[in-house]
Amino acid sequence: MNVYHxxxxxxxxxxxxxxxxxxxxxxxxxxxxxxKLEKEGLEALEILNTRQI
Incomplete structure (x- = not known):
């Protein structure tokens, strides 16, 4: 997945x-x-702590 900044x-x-x-x-x-988002795509969101930092 491409993550654009x-x-x-x-x-x-x-x-x-x-x-x-x-x-x-x-x-x-x-x-x-x-x-992980770049490597695994949206599936990574299921295991990552993506709370607002």
Whole structure:
């Protein structure tokens, strides 16, 4: 599955910028979720903790 990130007209990736500002543990969790979505698609949502960070 392709996961597209929102970018501003100036080219800023607001999703990754937000994730990079999270505490280390939450940042790792966010990047894991993105990776699993790309690799496994929507099926990954059944096993992941996708609460709002």
């Amino acid at each position: 929102y970018e501003t007209s100036g080219g800023k990736d607001l999703i990754l910028e937000y994730i990079d500002k999270l505490p280390k543990k939450e940042r790792a969790e966010g990047l894991t979720i993105l990776g």
